[in-house]
Amino acid sequence: MNEPGPTEWGTGPGVGPWDGPLPDDDRYDPELLRDGDTRNVVDAYRYWTRAAIVADIDRRRHPLHVAIENFGNDANIGTVVRTANAFAVDTVHIVGKRRWNRRGAMVTDRYQRLRHHATTEDLLAFAAEAGLEVVAVDNVPGAVPLERTRLPRHCLLIFGQEGPGITDAARLGAATTVSIAQFGSTRSINAAVAAGIAMHAWIMAHADTSQAW
């Protein structure tokens, strides 16, 4: 039988109290060692403090940023944050309203860098300063197929919201707009699904997958 993988230590939603001599390492949280760890974290991080986990991911974050426009109240943001966490995205940028529904994030927002920008112009100014190439993601006229595009390494992907889609400011401020090929009847796919596909396209182009869990 294969050795258990990094997410397969325990059987249930977590692990019980630490078994055996306690580790002498300040990445471990004394309370979790004593009581067990039922958080949604990979097994490599079991019993670690949240600060130690964030510090470890920070060492390995990809030069990929994602932004989602939140001028209405987009229910997809939590899912985007969770996916961004899974791919060790540098930062998730929320543009527009500061408040967003954290439910879909499944607590991953505690481990993910998040930044708010009041306007798309503020976001674009940040990207210019940070040396990020801006790619808008929407199936609008003039978009080029994501499937035939190599995303830039130092990249900011901007997603629009359900209903209105990407703003003109984001589309005009981006170096490129990419669309995801569709074949059915719907005019568009869910924004969080689109974000997952585009983030993974970046991973396929630039990440060292030998370092994945």
Ligand SMILES: C[S@@+](CC[C@H](N)C(=O)[O-])C[C@H]1O[C@@H](n2cnc3c(N)ncnc32)[C@H](O)[C@@H]1O
């Ligand atoms: C549900 S869409 C709304 C707008 C969409 N242009 C329409 O005509 O219905 C919300 C967001 O999801 C992303 N999206 C949805 N379908 C996409 C596709 N086929 N290609 C690229 N992005 C897509 C875009 O970021 C878009 O702004």
